[in-house]
Amino acid sequence: MCPDSGVPAEGFPIDFYRGERIGKYEVVTQLSVGGMAELFLGFTSGPGGFRKYVVIKRVLPDARDNAQFERMFLDEARITAAFNHPNIAQVFDLGREDDGLYLAMEFIAGQNLNQITGACLRRQEQLPLGFTLSVARDVCMALHYAHTYTAPSGAPSPVIHRDVAQKNIMVTYDGVVKLLDFGIAKAKDSLERTNVGTVKGTTGYMSPEQVRGDTLDGRSDLFSVGVMMHELITGARLFAGKNERDEMMKILEAPVPWPSHVAPHVPEEVSKVVMRALERSREKRFANGRDMARAIEAAAGKLLLDAHDRAALMQDWFAERMSATRVMLESADGTTNGVMLDSAKRALRSDDGPYLPERKDIPTPSNGVAGMPRKPSRKVPAAAAPRKASAAVEGTPQPPESKASNVLWGLVLMGILVGGGYAAWHLSKVLNETVDEKDASALRTLPQHDPNLPVYLGPGSGPPTDAGNTETPAKVSGGEDAEGSRSKEAASARPVKGRGKLTLLVLPEAEVFRGKKRVGRTPMFNVAMPAGEHDLTIVGPDGKKRMLSVPISAGETTQFRLKLAEIPER
Known part of the structure; x- marks a missing residue:
């Protein structure tokens, strides 16, 4: 949730530091304690409901007499405060109080x-x-x-x-x-x-x-x-x-x-x-x-x-830690109950x-x-x-x-x-090239545009029953089906008017082909394809070819997450 300089500050109730002020910042909770400094989640407020969350790094009492560490602390503030790059965490403020030097840094969720x-x-x-x-x-x-x-x-x-x-x-x-x-x-x-x-x-x-x-x-x-x-x-x-x-x-x-x-x-x-x-x-x-x-x-x-x-x-x-982070931030208003706060604390410090x-x-x-x-x-x-x-x-x-x-x-x-x-x-x-079978029934969906991602759990499982998801699951083809309706010479795609997109995760990663054309390597996200049903060839690290049939609907994103071992060989 934030830059970490040590171990979680266990042993203190979550509200032990709540309401304490470090400079102009009000503390929500202590995040961690290291050998020389401790970290807090805090915020500063302003008119109209303005609120900015920060991570506060404060020198511990035992390190306040360490001149070398203090110079390093000042160097960190001086060096990074001038940086302005999207991939470097920012430093906003440097101050000194009776409790020692502190830095206010970018809060990173x-x-x-x-x-x-x-x-x-x-x-x-x-x-x-x-x-x-x-x-x-x-x-x-x-x-x-x-x-x-x-x-x-x-x-x-x-x-x-x-x-x-x-x-x-x-x-x-x-x-x-x-x-x-x-x-x-x-x-x-x-x-x-x-x-x-x-x-x-x-x-x-x-x-x-x-x-x-x-x-x-x-x-x-x-x-x-x-x-x-x-x-x-x-x-x-x-x-x-x-x-x-x-x-x-x-x-x-x-x-x-x-x-x-x-x-x-x-x-x-x-x-x-x-x-x-x-x-x-x-x-x-x-x-x-x-x-x-x-x-x-x-x-x-x-x-x-x-x-x-x-x-x-x-x-x-x-997903759990994201929810816990939201609870922690919302607790700054003082409206979150103690049970929820304790649960969030455990999730974030696990x-x-x-x-x-x-x-x-x-x-x-x-x-x-x-x-x-x-x-x-x-x-x-x-x-x-x-x-x-x-x-x-x-x-x-x-x-x-x-x-x-x-x-x-x-x-x-x-x-x-x-x-x-x-x-x-x-x-x-x-x-x-083995995949642990015990995870086959616990495949998680991958949030994309539609949170109701269809999940294929194996041959014969049928379409998902989630009413909120209108997409049709992929069909794994291992040759002719029970009615012998598919021949080896079947076309690799039966397009209809329009184009859609495909998001496909195969574990472990694999190459994906449509006919003789390489589509890409999994995980693939939002790959444009003609609408219709497509027979994709999946080639894993073992070099074996597997067949996967996927339906693409015009103007929609079809999404699947599969295990390579579950896709029958061609």
Whole structure:
């Protein structure tokens, strides 16, 4: 719901801070408490019923005598207050009271990427590739703005974030991406001078130069984006270790698997973008965030989701938390009863996990920290021949051929045999293309234009009984039906006058064809098609062809959500 700097403030009744004033802001509730600061939901009022909600960050009493933290706090306010970018959370106000320094920041109704991946894991779903790519593209553009920031005086004043990670990237319920927390950002003229060799940031997402304590530029943040993309695409942590030292060693030396080798549904062009961002030599990475954003767009093509599409997914994943947020905001009027407030509090402060599991196929380098090489390079088997780079991401490192791929699959199999935990299970699930059948009866609808989205639960289930939904469900075709009315030579579509739209989700993601023409890759939103009944060919990661019949009505949007395993093979 808001930027989070710590753990929920459990143990206090929800009205413990209600009515307290911090500067000109009235507190609704405390949101969380971290090691140095606490967060509150508050608002400021004005004539005519004006009300603006904000998140207030206040320094804790124990940290008020910490001069270094106070300088960092002031740096965060000074740096980000001047920013004006749609994908960067805004800072509105800075003040000091007897209770210490405080910041008033943009209230963001949404969830961070840790919470989003946790929601998908709980539902045993893959985070849609198009969702990950579109979020990464927007983060790259936000970083490019910060890296090339020019002060009002006209003087260049670049800002390096230094802590780009899932916890600091939020997606609002309206589908807007927001980069948070420039609390340890390094501005050109920052008041807080970092000592040589000091390491700041989230360990598993640091760049190699950040681990070594070298001077940083914007390409360090782009490495962190590459880590984030790799993890969200493959469903496992990339540089997780037993402790910070292990993670730093992996960042410097551990081999990095190609995303397309771990998750076969990932296009090779997307893998090239990720691997170029993860080059240990910064000179080989993208020159700036804008270049990386353009490369993501070129590699993703029609996979990219826009804000409307992301909003539909967020509303599906977090309907309960959205309702709780509304209750919390409405409670500022003092008309909400205590039972509803307590329920909203529990919903908003519930566990955000499970988080992504540790990958089991990346060993920790054996040499000690004292022997860290200054410029380690990625180890590639001598027999591996590089593939030709595409024009979109020229200069991107190329994947090893089948030898390295066989090694990777061997590691996956070994992980399964020895009980390698969730990561190995997840990879085997992707490779064997299975879908948990226990979710078949619990398919949720995806809110789009019509909230009464039709749901197909299996052959013979018939149309939905919801009277509010007039659309006809898709028909899964496995050859001739009971009456033998459909022949193999049947036309792929029987159009009538007019055009409609199709929204189709298939889990896991799959390619969709109408006749010999490729329609796109799921999830697909609002794809224009001629009115009539269409026989679509669905090709999943296993390469098998499946047949799905969908009716398209003129001027309407037909919407379906299916499991790939439920669609019979052609």
